Amino acid sequence: MSDDQTRQGDAGNGDQPSGYQSEGDRWTQGPEVTPGKKSRSEAIAGWPGDDAETLRERQRLAQIEMMDHWIGGVLxxxxxxxxxxxxxxLMLIAIVLASLFTTFYSLFWDSPSVAAPAQRHLGIVDVNGVIASDSPANAERIIQGLSRAWEAENAAAVVxxxxxxxxxxVQSQRIYAEIMRLRDQGDKPIIAVIEDIGASGAYYIAAAADEIVxxxxxxxxxxxxxxxxxxFEEAIERIGVERRVLTAGDNKAFLDPFQPLDDGAEQFWQGVLSQTHSQFIDDxxxxxGDRLSDSPDIFSGLIWSGEQSIELGLVDQLGSLEQLSRxxxxxxxxxxxxxxLDPFERFTRRFTQMAAEALGVSAPSSPMRF
Structure with missing residues (x-):
């Protein structure tokens, strides 16, 4: 076989040399391009020499790829x-379950009247913190505790x-009146035990007890x-703010901090404070009773140590809760x-109070304090 015939046979078997381009194949025509990664815009534009059909196919594939990316982002x-x-x-379910648990706990497992001990004991009622309607030391809660301890058969004393x-x-007077009512019945002693501090409204409450320790x-x-x-009347003028207050009644805004307090309003308010102080002293x-000394300083607003209070008749004896129990x-x-205290109720009450203050619709508390 001649060399020309051998070369023709190799070509017929498909063994083509590198860089060979068939004259009738449109996919192999055009300049040779080095393989490499092209950008999306280049891929859409196509390769040099692409015909219209190939370019449309490339654009369709690029659009499908973009759609896949968009769908992936949406998903x-x-x-x-x-x-x-x-x-x-899940958070809402947890809050609801917690509120239900605390409610059932307070109703069925945390009632002292249900599981009161059989042996003699002291019935404790805590007055802890500021006495106010929106605090744990409010009149309703303390009076309810007093009633529970008073009705417990084996409670030797209410403390x-x-x-x-x-x-x-107001809260202090409500508790004072309830203690005096129970004290007049005379079934068991009511004793006040003062820990770190028992001042002002707290002493008002303690004074109703049979004995103070x-x-x-x-x-x-x-x-x-x-x-x-x-x-703030001068400060508001300096910063250029105009205060607008509309009232029905000449003295309705006499305690407005942005208006001056004249002599007449001051005398009137001092009279209110003095009358309230007189009620405090009388109670x-x-x-x-006769246990108080004749010292004029007792009702001056001064605060005393427990040891000094013995001499003034403000306290009956020095001791502790453990000693009293013995x-x-x-x-x-x-x-x-x-x-x-119901934790969920405390949370909702505090949240409601903060929201009301933020909206400016919260009810003002009494400006006087014991």
Whole structure:
């Protein structure tokens, strides 16, 4: 076989040399291009020498790729949204379950009247913190605790466990009146035990008890009434703000901190404070009786140590809750009859209070404090 025939046979078997281009094949025509990755815009524009059909095919594939990327992004965002919705739903379910648990716990497992011990004990009622309608030391809660301890058959005494700087005159008077009512029945003693501090409205409450016990270093007294405020009338003029207050009644805004307090308004308000102070003094005298000394400083608003209070008749004896329990029941055995606090209720009450303050619709508390 000749060399020409051999070359023709190799070509017929498909063994073509590198760089060979067939004259009739449109895919192999045009300049040789070095293989490499092209950008999306270059891919859409096509390769040099592409005909219209090839270019359309490349554009269609590029559009499909872009659509795949867009769909993938949408699906990712939907998955993220579903995860957040699931998270908030689980949080809502957890809050509802927690509120139900605390409610059932307070109803069925946390009632001292249901599981009161058979042996003699002290019935404790806590007065802890500022005395106010929106605080744990509010009149409704403390009076309910007093009723529970008073009705417990094996409670040898009702003990007001006080650690409070005072607070609302109205709340303090409500608790005082209930203690005096129970005290007049005479079934069991009511004893106030002052821990760190029993001042102002807290001492108002303690004065209704049959007996007051305090530590030698407890702070006792502060029998007085206070009003505190600020005057911003000059500051508001300096910063160029106009105060607009509309009232029906000449003295409706006499305690507005952005208006000056004239002599007549000051005398009137001082009279209100003095009258409230007189009620405070009368109730302390009614509760303590002849045990009070004749010192004029007792009702001046001063605060005393427990040891000084013994000499003034503000306190009956120095001691502690453990010592009182040993004296009354022979051992350190007591039961807390203070109604438990519902955490969910506290959270919702605090949230509502903050929202009302932010909107400017919260009810103002009394400007006077014991």
């Amino acid at each position: 990712t965002e939907q998955r993220r949204t579903r995860r957040w919705k699931l998270f908030f739903r 007001l466990h006080i650690n409070s700087p005072g607070g609302s005159p 305090a530590s030698p270093v407890s702070l006792v007294g502060s029998i007085g009434v206070i009003y505190a405020g600020f005057g 302390v005298r009614a509760g303590r 004296d009354q029941v022979g051992n350190t055995d007591w039961v807390d009859y203070t109604p438990s």
